[in-house]
Amino acid sequence: MTDRLDNALSFHQVALNARAYRQQVIASNIANADTPNYKARDVDFRQALSGVLGGQNMALAMKTTAERHLAGSSGSVLDASLKFRNEEQGAVDGNTVNMDVERSAFAENSVQYQASVTFINGLLRSMQQAVQGQ
Secondary structure, rough: OOOHHHHHHHHHHHHHHHHHHHHHHHHHHHOOOOOOOOEEEOHHHHHHHHHHHHHOOOOOOOOOOOOOOOOOOOOOOOHHHHEEEEOOOOOOOOOOHHHHHHHHHHHHHHHHHHHHHHHHHHHHHHHHHHHHHH
């Protein structure tokens, strides 16, 4: 029974993790809007989702700055799908963050994340009703 539930929710779990990671990347872009030479980045959601569902590693890599730090995983699909954004209008200081694009991407990703959460809640509610025999 739990295997079926895990299988039914695994796709949505992966999608939510990818959406959350993308939200962090976009927030980082917004936070660094005034940082000289900062290059805006974004996650290719389709590539990340298909890579994870294709059996590639989902764990995020840990960054080590000293030799005594513990070794983390060898990398992830989400890190691999992190790309630089195309520069539409560069700034004099070399920063490529376009706040209009970032705000739009942040809002769109938030709506899609919330829609996924709503869908999962509906799926769980229908499973609960089926178990209770309603």
